[in-house]
Amino acid sequence: MSGKKISRRRFLGLGGAILAGTALLPAFGAALLPPGGGGQSVRYGMVVDWRRLTAEDIARMSRACHEGHNVPAVTEPGHEVKWLWGESFDRVFPEWEAPYAEDPRALSLPVLCNHCESPPCCRVCPTEATFKRADGVVMMDYHRCIGCRFCMAACPYGARSFNFTDPRRYLDEIRGDYPTRALGVVEKCDFCEERLRLGLEPLCAEASGGAVVFGDLADPDSAPRRLLAANFSLRRKAELGTGPNVHYLWRGVEADA
Amino acid sequence: MMKEKEIMIGLIFFLALFTAPFWLNVGNSVTAAPEVVISAAAGEECLFSAAEMRERHMQILDEWRTVSVREGKTLDLSAGGAHIGFEENCLTCHANREEFCDACHAYTAVNPDCWDCHHSAGAKS
Numbered sequence: 563m564s565g566k567k568i569s570r571r572r573f574l575g576l577g578g579a580i581l582a583g584t585a586l587l588p589a590f591g592a593a594l595l596p597p598g599g600g601g602q603s604v605r606y607g608m609v610v611d612w613r614r615l616t617a618e619d620i621a622r623m624s625r626a627c628h629e630g631h632n633v634p635a636v637t638e639p640g641h642e643v644k645w646l647w648g649e650s651f652d653r654v655f656p657e658w659e660a661p662y663a664e665d666p667r668a669l670s671l672p673v674l675c676n677h678c679e680s681p682p683c684c685r686v687c688p689t690e691a692t693f694k695r696a697d698g699v700v701m702m703d704y705h706r707c708i709g710c711r712f713c714m715a716a717c718p719y720g721a722r723s724f725n726f727t728d729p730r731r732y733l734d735e736i737r738g739d740y741p742t743r744a745l746g747v748v749e750k751c752d753f754c755e756e757r758l759r760l761g762l763e764p765l766c767a768e769a770s771g772g773a774v775v776f777g778d779l780a781d782p783d784s785a786p787r788r789l790l791a792a793n794f795s796l797r798r799k800a801e802l803g804t805g806p807n808v809h810y811l812w813r814g815v816e817a818d819a
Numbered sequence: 820m821m822k823e824k825e826i827m828i829g830l831i832f833f834l835a836l837f838t839a840p841f842w843l844n845v846g847n848s849v850t851a852a853p854e855v856v857i858s859a860a861a862g863e864e865c866l867f868s869a870a871e872m873r874e875r876h877m878q879i880l881d882e883w884r885t886v887s888v889r890e891g892k893t894l895d896l897s898a899g900g901a902h903i904g905f906e907e908n909c910l911t912c913h914a915n916r917e918e919f920c921d922a923c924h925a926y927t928a929v930n931p932d933c934w935d936c937h938h939s940a941g942a943k944s
Contacts, residue, residue, distance in 0.1 A: 695891060703888045704936065736938050739906065744935035759893065 605698040606753055607779035607807035608764075609786040609795070610672060614773040617670045620648035624672070626769035627751070632742045634725075634732035643723040643732075645751040646674040646766050654798060654810075671810065672766065672774070675700060675721040675751040676798060679805025683713035683722065692748075698779075698807060699753045709746040718799050719806075722750045779807060853926050856918035866908065877931075880905055906939040 615623075627633070627646045636642050651658075651669035660666060677700045684692050684700065691706035692713055714722045728745045736742060740756060743749050753776075754764035767774040777784040782791075786809070789795075794812040857869075865872065867879065886892040887903045894902060902908060913919045916934075924931060 693889070697891075701888070705884055705888065739939055741936040742938060744932065759891075 603696070603780055604778050605780040605807065606677065606758070607698065607777070607786055607809065608753075608767070609775045609789045609809045609811060611773045611775070611789075611811045611813065612671045613811070613813050615670070615672065615770065617648055619770060619773065620670055620672045623766040623769045623774070624648065626765045627674075629737055630754075630765045631740050632729075632733055632736055632738070633749075634729035634742075635734075636727065636729075636732045638726075641724075641726045643725065643729065643749060645723075645749070646672055649673045655796065657799075657801075658796075672770075673719065673721070673798075674766070674808065675753075676719055676804070676806030676808045677751075677753055678807065680803065682716040682718070682804060686712040686716040688712065697758075699755055699758070700750075701752055701755065702748070702750060704741075704743055704747050704749070707747040709748065711748060713748055718802055718804065722748050724748050850926070853922040855923060856915060858913065858915045858919070865912075905933075906937055910939055 624644075624646050628635070628644075631645060633645050634643050648670040649672075651666040651671060654671045654673055677698055679698075681692075681694055681700050684690075684694050687693075688710060689706045689708055691703045691708070693701055693703070695701050709724065711724055714720075714724060725743055725745055725747055729743050730736070733742065754762070754766075757764060762768075763776045764774075767776040775786045775789055777786040779786055779790075781787060789811065790809055795809040796812055797806040797809055800806060855873075867875070872879075883903045883905065892903065910916075920931075923929075
């Protein structure tokens with residue numbers, strides 16, 4: 563830098579120009595962004611019309627998921643591996659007490675990874691083996707997982723399972739092309755990421771007979787958003803601020819209110 | 820006070836131990852590197868030349884798994900926009916894992932854990 567001096571008048575003038583430019587940026591900023599980027603974002607989510615699902619329906623969905631992803635059927639207690647399974651109402655929504663309703667333990671709901679907006683599992687993962695994709699899918703990179711199980715401790719929904727044993731020992735048959743997992747990694751639902759690439763809906767939605775509606779929650783005209791607009795719905799432990807993207811429809815509650 | 824004798828004995832012992840691998844292998848024949856048996860469907864072209872593959876397949880596969888799993892990319896533009904897929908792209912043709920992969924890996928004492936999870940037809944041992 564040479565010792566060139568800047569006059570006070572010019573300094574103040576430049577400062578004012580920068581201030582004015584910053585104020586105008588929101589109005590013209592869009593023109594500066596690269597074309598095609600930004601703007602359109604996808605946020606995958608799921609609406610479960612669980613009143614239409616029987617325990618058999620949920621078992622069928624679970625089977626479709628587990629067979630499609632080569633999920634091992636480990637029987638040892640505490641070592642089970644699950645991506646999607648049925649759980650009784652009082653365990654899915656423990657904060658919702660309904661002492662005079664029909665037996666909440668008799669009601670079964672499908673539960674899976676909620677693909678949260680701010681997933682605590684991704685925050686605690688020391689290797690970024692689990693991460694949130696731009697389209698909302700909370701992905702697992704099994705190549706990077708070191709099996710520390712921090713994510714399992716962080717997940718408020720118990721949606722993650724650890725492979726305590728070689729999972730292939732518990733697969734009577736390895737189906738399809740979906741890879742199995744290895745000993746010592748954590749696994750979970752990935753919203754059928756391999757099918758989304760091909761434009762197909764997740765296996766559970768396909769096996770649910772229309773009771774599970776999958777789609778883009780960022781699009782107000784998508785099928786799940788229309789359902790959510792027209793019905794009351796709940797998310798699991800939404801008060802924790804994780805922002806679950808799996809919604810449970812509460813049909814009939816409007817009539818009762 | 821210097822214990823020269825003890826030091827010399829110690830030094831000789833150390834050098835003998837340190838160079839033992841060379842002495843023990845003098846006269847042993849060197850195992851020849853295995854020939855890679857390439858079985859590829861006729862008319863199908865590889866994404867990269869054999870020389871490049873031999874040299875860089877681990878980096879290519881590592882890069883592929885990163886961009887496909889973490890960035891969701893399915894095309895490799897450096898390979899002429901080829902679809903990224905170790906199993907779809909490589910193992911469908913090179914379906915002889917024992918000769919194509921394992922022979923060299925065993926020779927160089929490399930133990931890749933690809934097969935713990937990937938199980939397509941070509942990945943079966």
